[in-house]
Amino acid sequence: MKTIMSKRHRALYLAGVAAGIFMFAPSVFAACSYQVSNAWGAGFTATIRITNDTSSTINGWQVNWRYQNNAVTNAWNAQLSGNYSASNVSWNRAIAPGQSVEFGIQGVTNGGPVETPQVTGTACGTSNTSSSASSASSSLASSISSSSVASSSSSSIMAGTNIALAAVATTSYVSPWETLSAVNDNSNPTNSNDKSSGAYGNWNNPNSIQWVQYEWPQTQRLERTQIYWFDDNGGVLIPTTAYVEYWDGNSWIYAGEVPLAENAFNDLEFDGLETNRLRVSMLNTQQSTGILEWRVYGTTTGSSSSSSSSGNSGGPVPYRAITNEFTRFDVNTTNALYMDSDRFRAYYGGNGLNGGQGNLANVASNQIAFGLSHLEAAYECFVNEWGFRSTSLSANSDSGPYYKMNLYSTTTLNAGGAMGADAQYRLSFIEFRDNAINRPETAVHEFGHSLTYTDYTWVDQGRTGAWWETVANWVADTYNTDALCEAVRVREGLQRERDTIIDLEANIALSHLQIVSTRNYYQAWPFLTYLTNNPDQYPGLGRMAVPNLLSNHLRNNETPLHVLARLTAPVSAQQVLGRYWARMAYLDINHPKAQARFFNTRNNSGFRSRAYANLTAMGSGRYRVKADRAPLYGGANITPLNVNGGAVNVRVINLGNGLSDSNFTATLSIRNTQSGSVRYVDLLNGMGSTSVATNEEVSLIVVNTPNTLYLYNAFESTTSSPDAIGLQYEVELEGATPQL
Structure with missing residues (x-):
């Protein structure tokens, strides 16, 4: 895809019947x-x-x-x-x-x-601003031709072709009662609360970055974009910041800030920018955000923007089929049925052909095709769009060739799916039991293992072993719920809506277990979602957090938490763990579907007794953690509190557990029950206080975060291993009691 970098970006807003240009001085005071x-x-x-x-x-x-x-x-x-x-x-x-x-x-x-x-x-x-401002303004103004501005018009619609009408719109989140298609229906709002033609809104996501994206089947040369913000004077307000990015074939590139005027089209101009995807990201620090109309003016360049021929995909598809490189079950194209897609080859049984060992399962061809379509979409999302290393590339080489991954549907596997690899060529393959390829969660989960394998840094590293399943289920859930993967599915004609696979019993009711253990290693993936969404803006985290956890491993049998500590320095891994669990108190990790599942579950009496009965009353406002609920390494207790007055005072005391480096991180998570926003009070040295309003609920979170990061293998851990020794602590409370 050809992209011409912009020499400058010009911002203005159009209001009423005339447009005005506002030039920005180099120094602005506040x-x-x-x-x-x-x-x-x-x-x-x-x-x-x-x-x-x-x-x-x-x-x-x-x-x-x-x-x-x-x-x-x-x-x-x-x-x-x-x-x-x-x-x-x-x-x-x-x-x-x-x-x-x-x-x-x-x-x-x-x-x-x-x-x-x-x-x-x-x-x-x-x-x-002084004379330098007017000097800068006149200099910049002289570079703008008269055709750049609709100066005297009876409408706020600018000259040119609104190519947004031909774009496919996708979003990070849209409220069920709002309409994403309203953003490019060519309406002309009269004010920011004019919903006569519908509106896009992302309530209830206050103080979080949300985005809307346009995609065209061909590359477009963009001239300008206009956005009319939605503001209902309630839960959806004009953003406090908004910016546009474009896709250059490998990553999103910043293109400029969007003005934030109310009751007006806000305009951002481009110089020579060519792309087939444009995204606007927006945030309001107090409430959610929305758009009434988003126009983009430009022309089609005529070049194709095929998603399967560039970027990290390894060049044009289809890829090379594996023939003499290696075999599995003595299967080949003469003794089995097979079906090809661009990057995968699926072997299966039928018509008396069941492979060299006779163990290929008879599976309907439409089920094979369905599984292949989801695997292709997963590849497009995680490799081409996200930036993971290609699963079609041998771990021996960064330059190719690129091979189709072999898939085998068998009758002999004792699980739904399993990834394997050829040790010589270091190429992965996937085996499915019977027609399990037809289940996207299973197929994409195993594809997640292939993403881990192709990076190779975690291979034969025992202390990463349990984390392989954590990553694979993160891939499966992300494929289902992340807006980037959803956009790929829509583009490929697959189901838009898929549900989360979160297991609240494992994540909340068993939160006291090690951060990754043999009892939760499949379900611990929300930690990776938190690192990816990075709501606390920690350094080294964000969209590439999981690929970086893989590629930055030193192959010295360290744990992923040791890699995390290097990525986030000077912020410690212990601090990251502490805030992760504080956010898990109300599933405040920017995962709307998981959070909705949580709020639909948390008031179940059985769930509450399993998840929150962490403390035993000792009298006089003192409580001690129960022996079987003492949080293990990286694990936490989440204890909702009943507030008796307007203020809560807390003191958490470490009683010691026989380990010299025993320590903890404690936080109060306070949620506004009306807006849904959550604030956090760190309890330094276990102590702190806060006022709690009548429309707020509060939980105490205590996390086992020893001063030392342990070198532990979840599959080899015993009851005497440091990671398996619980944090013993007491709590002193004033103004509140645990919801026992």
């Missing part, structure tokens, strides 16, 4: 404030707000402050460095006029009072 939001004994939390009180957009910010005695121990929604400086993360770097961004910090007083320092930095100040 008002910066520091507010203590909570304080207790030796600790505090604070919010730093940057408000753009000018007429120009701030693109990227950094602020500084200093204490005399206080110190910061944690920060969120910003990148923290030094003593102290904070800068934007990807989604909050643009601040539109009149808008604000906030980030939070948590700290300790070090024996002094809670301080309120002055916030300084290039983004802070009261000065307006």
Whole structure:
């Protein structure tokens, strides 16, 4: 796919009957404030707000402050460095006029009072832009031709062809009562709450990045895009930040910020940008977001944008069939039926042909074809779109050739499916029992093993062994529920909606087990979803978290948690585990289907007794963890609390478990029952307090996070292994009691 990088991106908005151009100066100042939001004994939390009180957009910010005695121990929604400086993360770097961004910090007083320092930095100040701004404006304005702006029109529709009408729209999430197709129905809203032609909205996903994507069958040369935001003055509001990206054949490339005007089309122009996919990502820090109409103006270049001939796929398909390289069950094309797709060959039985060993299962050809179609879609999603190493590439070579993966439907396998590999050629294959290839969860699960194998770093590494199943089920669930894979399925004519495979008994009721153990290793995949979605913006995580866990293994028999610690440094793996479990209290990991399943299950009395009965009352507001619920290495107790008043005070005490490095991470997870948003209070040294509103519910989460990351093999663990020794602790509560 040909892509011409833009020399500049021009932003404007169109309102009413005329369009105006707003040029941005190189230096824009804002008002910066520091507010203590909570304080207790030796600790505090604070919010730093940057408000753009000018007429120009701030693109990227950094602020500084200093204490005399206080110190910061944690920060969120910003990148923290030094003593102290904070800068934007990807989604909050643009601040539109009149808008604000906030980030939070948590700290300790070090024996002094809670301080309120002055916030300084290039983004802070009261000065307006000076003559340099008008100079920059006139310079930029002179480079824009008169045809770039619809200056005097009775409509906000611009000249040119709206190619959005020919695009297929997909999204990360759309509320069931809203309509995704409304974004490209060519309507002309009268205001931001005009739903007369329908609207796209993603309620209830406050403070999370959601996206809508257009895809065309051929490459398009893009001139500009226009977006009319949806705002219902309630749970769906104008974004606080929004940006456009385009697909260059291998990854998403930033294309510019979208203005955030209400009751108007917001315009972003491109110079010479060619692609077949365009995506707008949006976030509101308080509520959800939506779109009434999204137009894209451009022309078709005429070149095909086939999804099966570029990127990490290894070149044009179909791939080479495996013939003399290796065999399985003495199967070949003369003694078995077979069916080819671009990247797979399926062997099966029928018409008296059952392979050299007579164990190929008789399977209907339509079932084989169905399985192949889902495997091709999985390959397209995870290899071509996501960036995993190709399963068609031998682990011996990065340059090819690329082979079709062999699939065998047999009568002799004692499981639904199993991945195997040829040791010489280091190519994987999959064996299915009978017609199990017809079950996408099984087929894609085994394909997940092939993704792990082709990277090869985890092969013959015993301490990664149990994690292979975790990765495979993450692949299976992600194929079912992730918007990227859904878009591929739609493009391939397969079922759009598929359900999550989350097992709440294993994830919540057995949360005290090791993070990955022989009792939960198939079901522990939400941890990988959390790392992938990265709602806490930790360094080194995000969409490539799972591929990076594979490729960065040192082949020294370390565990994946050791790899994670290097990826997220200076944030520790223990901190990541602590926040993961804090978010699991309400399934707040940006997985809407899993969260919906959780809220439909959590009030079942049997489930609650299995999941939350962690503590025994000792009297006088003291509670001790039950022996059989003591959290093991990387495991957690999630304990909902009944709040008696407006404030909760907590102290968690480590009683010791015989291990010198025993430690824990404790958090209060507080959910707003009306908006669904969740906030988190870290309990430093096990202590902390917070106020709880009448419309909030709260849970206490205690995670076994020893100071040392253990080198453990789940398949070899015994009751005396450090990973299998539970955290013994007590809790002192004021203002709340456990929901026993």
